[in-house]
Amino acid sequence: MGVPFLPVPGHVGSDYERLRPEFRLIADPYSGKDVLLVPAIAPDVSFLHALQADTEGNLLLDEKEDDCLLAQASRVVVASADEIVTPEALRRAPYGVRLSGIHVTALVHAPGGAHPTACRGRYGLDEAHIREYLRLAASDDSFRDYLQRYVFDLTDHGAYLGEAGLAALAP
Amino acid sequence: MTYTPExxxxAVIAREVRDGETVAVGTLSPLPAAGVLLAARRHAPRAxxxxxxxxxxWPFRNGSKEFYDFAQRGKIDLFFHSGGQIDQLGNLNLIAIGEHDHPVIRLPGGAGAPMLYxxxxxxxxxxxxxxxxxFVERVDCVTxxxxxPPRVPRRGGPAKVVTPLAVLAFNPGSRRLELESVHPGLSFEEVQRxxxxxxxxxxxxxxxPPPTALDLAILRGxxxxxLAKLYPIFALSAFLAA
Known part of the structure; x- marks a missing residue:
């Protein structure tokens, strides 16, 4: 939107006023009632994973997420997409919201890129992997083991897909 | 009649749904979803x-913003919240247990709760x-x-609290939760403890009032x-066989 702040309904009288000093309470100049203002968030870079992208850089994003807002708030947008399709195929997709490529700085073809979370129509949630992540993320030592196995020991994304049981998605 | 706490x-939640109103159920809320679906199949077919x-x-196709904007326009008549802590003033805590900067437990945060409430x-x-x-005297953080106060625009607020032991009701005069009823087989003292x-x-x-035979037949069928489409584990564990 390019505005410096927005008023948010509710919130007044909660501890957000104490915990978030950048939130400001003002009298609404129109109604005179108390209203909380929050400053705009302007990320330098945002990373999005799209269900599909086309060869023009247009994205098909999950309807349940607010990725279109995030992209339009960010200076640089790096998108990954599970599939790259033609612009005609992207227009025909039955599910998802489209984001124009004009908002996208860079696009990466990353099949399986949502793993261990789900990518609608492609693969489901990997519950066993998320449980393993939660177990190993409990301490710095065990999290090093996780990173070693799933990041440092792997040569490329194809190797990760093999570890994740998604080798069939590899390009 | 035998029934589970869920x-x-x-059944208690279902009784709060009025026919014709707009009722919304948020994330991680299988019990309210069950209650609302029961109401829609029983006394509130036009909800x-x-x-x-x-x-x-779920008709929204443009992320959570579309739903939040809908709610901010006052279009939701009935909604459901939970809390890491709930106190006698009806305050909810979804931020942290203990001191905010050194919490014992970091909770997920308020998301839409500070608006939807x-x-x-x-x-x-x-x-x-x-x-x-x-259920504490005073929550550690007020989400x-x-x-x-009157200077704050507010359409609604807490109405009831439903737990496995009792129903509490919010009294807007005293601004406090009061006991409405205790569940079958329990005493005031047990709930107080x-x-x-x-x-x-x-x-x-x-x-x-316990669930009726009709309530249970609709819930179990x-x-x-x-619910199994969204909460498969809850749907398997919460209900007795039909």
Whole structure:
């Protein structure tokens, strides 16, 4: 939107006023009632994973997420997409919201890129992997083991897909 | 008649749904979803039912913003919240247990709660754990206050609290939660021992009406089948066999 702040309904009288000093309470100049203002968030870079992208850089994003807002708030947008399709195929997709490529700085073809979370129509949630992540993320030592196995020991994304049981998605 | 605590809570929640109103159920809320689906199949067939991310009950196609904007315009008559802590003033804590900067437990955060608690017409609070660590004298952080001063625009607020032990009702005059009823087989003293603040019971200690045979048949049949699309584990564990 390019505005410096927005008023948010509710919130007044909660501890957000104490915990978030950048939130400001003002009298609404129109109604005179108390209203909380929050400053705009302007990320330098945002990373999005799209269900599909086309060869023009247009994205098909999950309807349940607010990725279109995030992209339009960010200076640089790096998108990954599970599939790259033609612009005609992207227009025909039955599910998802489209984001124009004009908002996208860079696009990466990353099949399986949502793993261990789900990518609608492609693969489901990997519950066993998320449980393993939660177990190993409990301490710095065990999290090093996780990173070693799933990041440092792997040569490329194809190797990760093999570890994740998604080798069939590899390009 | 035999029933599970979840079936009783769902039946109690269902009674709060009015026919024709717009009822929304947020994330991680299988019990309210069960109650609303029961109401829609029983006494509230003209209610507009919204259950987040349920393929049959979620019309929004543009992220959470579309739903939040809808709620901010005052379009939700009934909503449901839970809390890491709930206190006698109807304050909710979804931020942190303990000191904010050095918490014992970091909770997930308020998301839409600090808005929906004001903008939904009525909010029913639910918890499947009724203990003194949840129902406290004063919450450690106020994500959403139970009431606010007159200068704050507020359409609604807390109406009831539903737990496995009792139903509490919010009194807008005293701005406090009061005991409405205790569930079958429980005494006032048992509920008080599980509650971290003194229970006020202006109407004595009535017993919560148990679910009827019709409630249970609907819950164990069509409601279970619909819930399984979104909450498969809950749908398997919460209900007795049809």
């Amino acid at each position: 079936e009783l809570m769902a 507009t039912v919204l259950i987040i991310n349920h393929e049959d009950y 004001y903008l939904a017409g009525r909010v029913i609070l639910f918890r499947t754990e009724h203990t003194p660590r949840i 959403s206050p139970g009431s606010s 599980s509650t971290g603040f003194p229970l006020v019971a202006p109407r004595g200690t009535p017993t919560t 069509p409601v279970r089948a619909s």
